[in-house]
Amino acid sequence: xxxxxxxxxxTQKHPCYSFDAHQKFARMHLxxxxxxxxxxxxxxxxxxxxxxxxxxxxxxxxxxxxxxxKFDRVREKVGELSVVGIAGPGDALADWENTRQTIAxxxxxxxxxxxxxxxxGLLLPEYAQEIIELGVTHVTVTxxxxxxxxxxxxxxxxNFKGQHYEGEAGVKILIENQLAGIEKLTSxxxxxxxxxxxxxxxxxHHIPEVVKKMKELGVYITNIMPLIPAPGSxxxxxPQTTMKDxxxxxxxxxxxxxxxxxxxxxxxxxxxxxxEDRSQEFRDHEESVTSLSASTEQExxxxxxxxxxxxxxxxxxxxxxxxFLIYEIAGTAIxxxxxxxVDKYCLGMDxxxxxxxxxxxxxxxxxxxxxVLTMRIGxxxxxxxxxxxxxxxxxxxxxxQGLLFAQQQLM
Numbered sequence: 001x002x003x004x005x006x007x008x009x010x011t012q013k014h015p016c017y018s019f020d021a022h023q024k025f026a027r028m029h030l031x032x033x034x035x036x037x038x039x040x041x042x043x044x045x046x047x048x049x050x051x052x053x054x055x056x057x058x059x060x061x062x063x064x065x066x067x068x069x070k071f072d073r074v075r076e077k078v079g080e081l082s083v084v085g086i087a088g089p090g091d092a093l094a095d096w097e098n099t100r101q102t103i104a105x106x107x108x109x110x111x112x113x114x115x116x117x118x119x120x121g122l123l124l125p126e127y128a129q130e131i132i133e134l135g136v137t138h139v140t141v142t143x144x145x146x147x148x149x150x151x152x153x154x155x156x157x158x159n160f161k162g163q164h165y166e167g168e169a170g171v172k173i174l175i176e177n178q179l180a181g182i183e184k185l186t187s188x189x190x191x192x193x194x195x196x197x198x199x200x201x202x203x204x205h206h207i208p209e210v211v212k213k214m215k216e217l218g219v220y221i222t223n224i225m226p227l228i229p230a231p232g233s234x235x236x237x238x239p240q241t242t243m244k245d246x247x248x249x250x251x252x253x254x255x256x257x258x259x260x261x262x263x264x265x266x267x268x269x270x271x272x273x274x275x276e277d278r279s280q281e282f283r284d285h286e287e288s289v290t291s292l293s294a295s296t297e298q299e300x301x302x303x304x305x306x307x308x309x310x311x312x313x314x315x316x317x318x319x320x321x322x323x324f325l326i327y328e329i330a331g332t333a334i335x336x337x338x339x340x341x342v343d344k345y346c347l348g349m350d351x352x353x354x355x356x357x358x359x360x361x362x363x364x365x366x367x368x369x370x371x372v373l374t375m376r377i378g379x380x381x382x383x384x385x386x387x388x389x390x391x392x393x394x395x396x397x398x399x400x401q402g403l404l405f406a407q408q409q410l411m
Contacts, residue, residue, distance in 0.1 A: 027083040028074050030067040031058040031268045032102045033095035034391060036088070038120050038174065039156040039408050041234035042197060042227055058089045058268040063386070064101035071106050074271055083114045087140075089268035090409075093123040096130075097379050103134050114138065118195075122160060122174050124181020132188055139185055140223075141178060142195040145203050146210055148172045153202050156234065157405075162375075162396045164405065179217065186218035193260070194222045198241045198249060211253040223260035224249050301330040304406050305340070305366040305390075306399055307374040314395045314402040318377035319346030324366055325399070329407050334400065340365050345381060363388055373399075373406045 062070060075081055084106055086092045092099045103115050116138035117131070124141065131139065145151045151171030158170040165173060185192050194214050198204055211222050226241035250259040271281070305324040307316040326338045342362045363384060366372065371391040382392045393409050395402040 025082040026078050026080045026272050027085055027270070028071065028078070028081060029085050029087050029268055029270045030062060030071065030102055031060060031089055032062050032064060032067050032098045033086055033088050033092045034061045034090050035094045035393075035409060036090035036120075037094040037122055037160065038091070038158045038170075041154055041156060042199070042230060042238070044230040044232040044236070060269065061089075061386070062102075063383070064098055064105055067102045068105040071110075075110070078272060080273070081113075083116060083138075084110075085116045085118065087118040087268050091120050091122070092117040093119045093127050096123070096127055097382075100130065100134060103136065107135055111135075116140065118142070120174070121178035121181050122158060123177070125177055125184060128181050128184040131185070132190060136190070138191045138193070140193040140195055141182055142197070143175075143178050143182075143210060143214070144197055144199075145171075145206055146175060146179075146213055147206060148175065150203050150206055151175065154197075154199065156408075159395070159405065162394065164395070164397050164401065179213070182214070182217050182219065191220045192218070194219050194257075196222060196224045197227055198224055198246055199227055199235075200239065200241055200245065204241075204245070204249065207249055208253055208256075211256050215256045219257060221258045221260050222253065224253065301328055302370040302407060302410055303328050303337075303368060304371045304373050304393075304403055305369045306402070307372070308399055312399060314373055314375050314397060314399055316375055317346075318372060318374040318381055318392070320344060321374070324372075326366075326369065327399075327403055329403055334403055346378075359384070363390075366390065370410060371406050373402045 086099050099117060115136045117136060118140040121141040144154050148168035148171040152168045155171055157164060157166045158174055160173055182192055196207055196210060207224060214222055224246055226243060226246050227238060229236050229238050229240055253259060304327045306327060307318055307321040308314055308325055309316050311325060322342060322344055324340045325336060326340060328335050328337050342365050343358050345359055345362050367388055369390055371393050372385060373393050373395055375396050376394060377392045385392055393406040395405050
């Protein structure tokens with residue numbers, strides 16, 4: 001574990017945590033975490049415009065190995081690069097293996113780099129100790145409320161440990177985990193920043209209470225941000241919070257916790273100084289797992305391969321499936337188009353040429369699909385699918401509800 005003095009020194013080189021640093025030092029966000037385990041009414045991760053600066057937006061998804069290569073290219077050309085962060089485009093902890101591996105690969109050759117990550121905090125108690133041991137010194141957690149009643153207006157659902165929760169029951173779990181995880185990090189010297197999306201008429205009156213609680217937990221800085229209505233989100237027609245209202249709230253809350261006033265609400269693939277994004281300069285789709293700049297027609301329709309024992313529930317492990325139910329989703333319309341037979345991905349035998357060939361054949365069978373919806377799937381299988389642009393979605397409920405959830409994950 002790093003000393004408090006060492007962490008504080010690194011904070012002076014972090015453009016998001018230090019106002020003095022944001023015009024001197026650059027950051028690089030690596031989009032290696034596409035999955036998310038909660039659904040926020042202000043979020044739509046499917047929309048991508050290269051000129052847009054908004055959390056959740058990226059034009060590519062990288063494997064940890066591709067992320068390392070991209071870091072090496074950026075480091076050569078951006079001399080002021082001091083921070084590597086993982087901010088999605090989903091949640092860094094929902095894709096923990098990708099996040100962990102990316103940080104470990106880069107840290108091995110670049111111990112001087114400041115490592116940080118952003119999360120909704122749902123899985124923070126589970127991974128806090130590993131975050132610390134990895135050498136991550138800065139963590140940003142988005143905490144929009146402390147009251148499940150308010151939270152039910154902000155979040156559509158959460159997916160936690162294979163269960164799907166909606167309404168106040170899900171938000172209660174989220175809040176409890178956020179608070180426990182933040183306390184665990186701050187108690188061990190990690191610098192924590194809290195993001196709060198200010199939503200007029202929903203949580204604005206409640207924000208001072210949130211900030212006071214963050215002070216109790218030892219948070220370093222809070223970042224009260226205006227809502228950016230995202231096309232396709234539940235709040236797409238919700239009025240954008242004015243900077244006048246945001247700054248008045250910051251002024252009020254500054255009595256309790258230091259306020260960030262220079263946030264640019266960056267993309268998940270941002271590179272360079274805050275306010276001078278150079279991500280287009282380094283975009284190389286040959287290096288990415290998949291491009292997210294889809295055509296309008298592709299955005300309207302997605303194809304999902306489902307593993308199910310009887311066709312009603314998502315209740316079968318990916319490795320045990322001998323057939324896939326192929327569904328197409330277009331808006332709210334869901335249709336079963338066909339059933340495809342396959343040999344099992346996992347037979348419990350050692351890797352060999354025959355095993356590799358059989359697994360390749362299975363993936364080729366569903367290569368035209370955007371996602372696999374399954375009860376469980378191993379990490380290596382996830383990675384192989386992702387290399388073919390197929391997202392893995394774990395779920396345990398009805399097929400219909402699972403498909404709607406998968407649709408959300410691809411948005």
